[in-house]
Structures are given as C-alpha cells and as structure tokens.
Amino acid sequence: xxxxxxxxxxxxxxxxxxxxxxxxxxxxxxxxxxxxxxxxxxxxxxxxxxxxxxxxxxxxxxxxxxxxxxxxxxxxxxxxxxxxxxxxxxxxxxxxxxxxxxxxxxxxxxxxxxxxxxxxxxxxxxxxxxxxxxxxxxxxxxxxxxxxxxxxxxxxxxxxxxxxxxxxxxxxxxxxxxxxxxxxxxxxxxxxxxxxxxxxxxxxxxxxxxxxxxxxxxxxxxxxxxxxxxxxxxxxxxxxxxxxxxxxxxxxxxxxxxxxxxxxxxxxxxxxxxxxxxxxxxxxxxxxxxxxxxxxxxxxxxxxxxxxxxxxxxxxxxxxxxxxxxxxxxxxxxxxxxxxxxxxxxxxxxxxxxxxxxxxxxxxxxxxxxxxxxxxxxxxxxxxxxxxxxxxxxxxxxxxxxxxxxxxxxxxxxxxxxxxxxxxxxxxxxxxxxxxxxxxxxxxxxxxxxxxxxxxxxxxxxxxxxxxxxxxxxxxxxxxxxxxxxxxxxxxxxxxxxxxxxxxxxxxxxxxxxxxxxxxxxxxxxxxxxxxxxxxxxxxxxxxxxxxxxxxxxxxxxxxxxxxxxxxxxxxxx
Numbered sequence: 001x002x003x004x005x006x007x008x009x010x011x012x013x014x015x016x017x018x019x020x021x022x023x024x025x026x027x028x029x030x031x032x033x034x035x036x037x038x039x040x041x042x043x044x045x046x047x048x049x050x051x052x053x054x055x056x057x058x059x060x061x062x063x064x065x066x067x068x069x070x071x072x073x074x075x076x077x078x079x080x081x082x083x084x085x086x087x088x089x090x091x092x093x094x095x096x097x098x099x100x101x102x103x104x105x106x107x108x109x110x111x112x113x114x115x116x117x118x119x120x121x122x123x124x125x126x127x128x129x130x131x132x133x134x135x136x137x138x139x140x141x142x143x144x145x146x147x148x149x150x151x152x153x154x155x156x157x158x159x160x161x162x163x164x165x166x167x168x169x170x171x172x173x174x175x176x177x178x179x180x181x182x183x184x185x186x187x188x189x190x191x192x193x194x195x196x197x198x199x200x201x202x203x204x205x206x207x208x209x210x211x212x213x214x215x216x217x218x219x220x221x222x223x224x225x226x227x228x229x230x231x232x233x234x235x236x237x238x239x240x241x242x243x244x245x246x247x248x249x250x251x252x253x254x255x256x257x258x259x260x261x262x263x264x265x266x267x268x269x270x271x272x273x274x275x276x277x278x279x280x281x282x283x284x285x286x287x288x289x290x291x292x293x294x295x296x297x298x299x300x301x302x303x304x305x306x307x308x309x310x311x312x313x314x315x316x317x318x319x320x321x322x323x324x325x326x327x328x329x330x331x332x333x334x335x336x337x338x339x340x341x342x343x344x345x346x347x348x349x350x351x352x353x354x355x356x357x358x359x360x361x362x363x364x365x366x367x368x369x370x371x372x373x374x375x376x377x378x379x380x381x382x383x384x385x386x387x388x389x390x391x392x393x394x395x396x397x398x399x400x401x402x403x404x405x406x407x408x409x410x411x412x413x414x415x416x417x418x419x420x421x422x423x424x425x426x427x428x429x430x431x432x433x434x435x436x437x438x439x440x441x442x443x444x445x446x447x448x449x450x451x452x453x454x455x456x457x458x459x460x461x462x463x464x465x466x467x468x469x470x471x472x473x474x475x476x477x478x479x480x481x482x483x484x485x486x487x488x489x490x491x492x493x494x495x496x497x498x499x500x501x502x503x504x505x506x507x508x509x510x511x512x513x514x515x516x517x518x519x520x521x522x523x524x525x526x527x528x529x530x531x532x533x534x535x536x537x538x539x540x541x542x543x544x545x546x547x548x549x550x551x552x553x554x555x556x557x558x559x560x561x562x563x564x565x566x567x568x569x570x571x572x573x574x
Contacts, residue, residue, distance in 0.1 A: 003076045003573060004448045008441055010083045012468045015437040017090050018102045019472015030422040030496060035415045044419075045426045046470035052430030053466050055384075058192065058375035060514030061432055063454045064136055065439025066446070068107050069114040072302060073131050074447045078117050079440060081569045082109035085562035089554065101518030104554040106436050107140055110443075112559030116566035121302075139515050141555070147506055147517040148525025155502035155529030162494060167400045171393050178389040181505070185378045185385070186259075188512040192376035193255045200372045201248045201279055206241035213237060247275045255373065263377065267370035277329075280365035284325045287363060289318040290452050291355045292348050299449030317346045328360060335360045381508060384424070388501075391420060414493035421500035428507025429519045434465045436516060441465070495530035502526040 031041050069078070086109040090102060111132045118131050161177075164170045198204060213234040250273065254266045270276050294314060301311040324341035327333045333341070335357050342348060348356055399413050441461050445451045451458070503519070503526040510517045 003080065004444060004450070007076060007080050007083065007444045010080070010087070011437050011440045011444070012464055014083055014087050014090070014102075014106075014440075015434070015465050015468035016472040017087060017094070018433060018437070019469045030418055030500070032496070035418045035422075035493060035496070041422070042473055044422065045429070046473050048423045048426035049430030049434065049470055049473065050466050052427045052434065053462055055380050055427060056431035056435070056511055057377065058196075059435055059438060059454070059457070059462070060192075061511055061516050062435035062438035062442060062457075064514045064516055065103075065106060065110075065436050066443040066454055067133055068110050068136050069132055069443075070130065071446070073114045073117055074443050075117060075302065076444060076447055077569050077573050078113040078566065079110070079444050079447065080573070081113040081116070081566035082106070082111075082562045083440065084565050084569075085109040085112065085558050088561060089558045101144075101520050101554050102433060103436055103516040103518050104140065104144065105558045106440060107137070107516065108555035108558030109562040110440070111137065111555075112562035113566040115559070116563035120567070120570065140517075143510060143515055143517045144521060144552070147510060148521045148528070150506045150509070151499075151502050151522050151525030152529035152532070154505055155498045155526040156533050158498040158501055159495065159530050159533040162498065167396055170396065174389055174392060178385060182382050182385050185382055185508075185512065189376055189378040190256065190258070192512070193258060193373050194252065196372045196376055197251060197255060197369075198248055200369060201244040202282070203241065203244050203248060206237055206244060209237045210234065210241060243278055247278065250275050258373070258377075263370045263374035266373055267366045270369060271366040276365045276369060280329055281322050281326050283365060283368060284329065284360070284363050285318070285321045286452065287359045288321055288325065288342065288356055289314075289346075291359045292318075292346075292352045293449070294318065295446075295452055296449035299447055314346060320345045378512070381512075388420060388424065392417070414497050417497045418493050418500065421497045421504065424504035425500040425507070425523070428504045428511065430466060430469070431511045432507050432517060433519055434462070434469045437465045437468070438462055439516075495527075495533075498530045498533075499523065499526040502529060 030036050030044075036044060083106075086102070086105040089105050089109075114131050161170055161173050164173075213230055217230050217234065247270075251266065251270045254261060254269055258266070267276075297307070297311040297314055300307040302308070321342055324333070324338045324345075327341075328335070328338040338360060339348065339353060339356060342356070395413055395417065438457070438461055439454075442451070442454045442457050445457070445461075446453065500523075503523045506522045506526070507517070507519065
C-alpha cells in the first residue's frame, strides 16, 4: 500500500512537471503574439485544460497508456521505475529548453521497466510481443511523425484559406471543411460506440480465448486427455461467443441510430428485450468476487507459485457464483440468501460481507451499459466544431462587409479569434496530456488489486490529474514558451490562430483514436506549417532539426533509463 501511495504521489508530481514542461505548448503562440500576458495565458490554459474532463469522457488516451504493457508484467516496482525515469528525462529536457514529449517519455519508461522485469524473472527466454502491446507502441512511434505532419498540412490549409481575397470562396471552403470534419467525428463516435458495446458483451475476450484454445489444440496434435478437456472448453467458449454476438447484433441497429435516440434509451431497450440478461449475470459475478478481494489475489499471483495457485483456484471456483447471482437477478432470493449461497461456494471474508451486499444492492446493468455507450458521445465536440465555424464566418462577414478591412482591424480580429483557438488547443491538450498520468495511476491501481480495469477508475483520479497539470502550467515553462513561440518562426495573430486551430484538430483527432501523441510535436508541426506558408526560409530549420532528434531519442533513452532504474529499485523494493 505504501508503494502504491508513493507511485500515485510521484505520478501527480510528473503531471505537475508536465505542466511547466508540456502545457506551456498550449500558450506559447498566444503569449508570443501578445494577445495575452503570460499570467493571463496561464489561467486561460488551465481553465480549458480542465474543461477537457467533460468533453473526453471515455479517457481513450489514458486507457492506451495503461495497456502499453500487458497486465502480467505490470507491477508496482515497474511503474515506479518508469515514472522515475520519465521525471528525470522531462526535467533534463526542460532545463535545456528542449520540448520533448511527455507521452513518449512515459511510454518508453513504462515499456523499458517492464522489459527489465521480464529479464529478471525469465532471463533472455521471453518474447517481446508478450510484454508490450506492439500495436500501441507502433501507433505511438508512427505519430511521432504523423502528428506534426497533420499539424503542418492543416495549419498551411487554414492559413491559405484565411488570406484568400474572395470572402464567399473562403466561407464556402469553411462550410465544406466543417461538414467533412463533423462527419469524421460522427464516424468516430459510431465506431467507438460499437467497439465499447462489443467489449461490454465480452466479444473481444471470447475471440481471443477461442484463438488461443485452437492454437493449443493444434500443438497437441489430437492426443491425450488434455485434448478432450481443451476441446470441451473450446466448445463452451464458442457458445458464449455466439450468444454474445447475437446480443450485440440485436442492439447494433439502435447504436447506429444513436443521434435520434440516446444511451439511456438504447440501454432500456436492451434491458427490456433481454439482451443484457446473460452479461448481467457475468458482470455482477465479477462485482461480487472483486468485493471479496479477488483483485488482490490476482495482483499477488505473479509473486510466487503459492499465490498463483491460490488465485487460479479462486478464479475457477468463483465462476460458480453465477448460480446464486442469477437467482438474485431474477428476484427469486434476497441479498442475505445470495450471500449465504456464495459462502458455500467460496467463502466471503467477514470484513467483506457488507461490501458484497452493497454491490448487490447497487447493481444496475442498464446503467452500466448506458455509461459504456455514452462514453463515446461526440455531441459536444461536433457542436463545438459548428460553433467555431460560425464564429469565423460571422467575424469575416463583419470585417469584410460591414467595416472596411484595414491592417489594424484584421489584426484585431485575429487577436480576438486567437482566444478561441488557444482555448480549443488547451482543451485538446488537457484531453491528451492529463490522461497520460491517469493511465499510469490506473495501471498502478490495477496492479495493486484496487480496481479490476480502467473502466473502474475512481473519479478522484481525473480530478487530481487535471488539477496537477493546471498547477504545473501556472508554475513556469517559459523556456519552452520561448522555443515554441519565437525560435522556430515569428508568429503573427493570424498565424497563431492557424497554428492553434490546426493543433487542436490534430489533438481532437488522435484523442478520438485513443493514440497518445505529443502536444509538443503537434504544435511544433503547426507552427512550422504557418511559417512555411510564408516561405520555407521563414522556418529556423536548425532549431527544428534539434527538436526532431529529441523526439526520436525520447522513447529509447527513457526506456533505457527505466530499465537501469528498475534493477536499482528492486535492490530495495520487491
């Protein structure tokens, strides 16, 4: 428990450091264009970083971070070592004014410590693919280059459209682009809702189990008693997959029509139609056994054979909890009778009896399903896109058709618009960066047995993370501001709007995909884009090259530091 508390404190310290290291990116351009003073910009950024909490409800980036390493290799010393390495690298790059990526620092540190852990328990006989999630790592590495590239292209497009002389062509392009962007985010919404629903029904889990069992059967070549057992297990798992798929297929048309209904309506239809009955039994079974310290057993399982055997025994026996749970859900027996039957299967510890009864009393499968769907709702994002487009159009019409455009009026217009663009970028920053630490704390809570999965993350975690990054923003980061706001290229209010809007789009886009990208890389690419629009020589490519090297080196360096740190830490902490 002590190490868990230390890790949570250390993670929030990292979040704070990230505030004056990375969060400065969200205010660099608005400070360099003198639209806001540093103090005003800090408060502005902190406010809209916090707003992100209510917009990015599914915490997809945090979930990706927590799943960088497979569960069996996530231990508290691994997380502790990864955090120490990440903090060291962040402070080092901050000291030299180098805007490196906190995302990649965390991922590199986490992966490096996990690999060191695998080496310590398995020697050199291990598969890299079984330690770290290759898909997450590859996507992250790809977006080291893709995120700034998207920022470059988007900021150049915005700049070119903005300086067009014909206002009606300009407005037409804005309308068309807005509709296409809204369609893109609507597609993300629908895709994520279906993905969340499939996970809710356990379809992905059953598919993996089926594939694993088929592979094991193939390796056995059809011999022995084990073969028969595996064949039976495969048959049962395939039956579960068939039932889960049928339930999902029934609810799928309602999810597709989400914009005309709501998550609550879909969940009610699913409940009334019986499409949640089977999964309800399974979900409540998990709630009950977790309340009886099942997660603690799971967390201790890697420690030694005795702990592992106890966990495996509990895992098999507590599956029978489904029998009394099913009776409880049907209203056949009350909570006391359910607890009595559960005690006969795998006893509940006296200290956990009231906790189990509370789980039974509060369980609502309809609400659980509704929350899973609602997480992917993009309504606020899409409304924000339309709102931003409308503001741009109205200001353009006012300046061009009501007032005679002058350099002064145009400059003032873009100074006002930069308030909106910097706010949008800060929201994207909060939706990306604050979630990184949420992912680490979530992984620590899972490793300690405090929660079952990321969906069970306590509400205080995101609140604490957003607060820490906001406080960090208010504490400094001006070295990074100077690099980002003036050393790459000189930025005007018009170019500030283009860079921040492009950066915001990139962060919202990657956030929807659950890809942890660097806000540093993103705003750098966006600033380069507006500079290159004027002329390529306007960009100080020497500075940009140095930044690129920092980006490339961050993951391997932080991974190496974390591995070394892990071996030192394990001398004192087991």
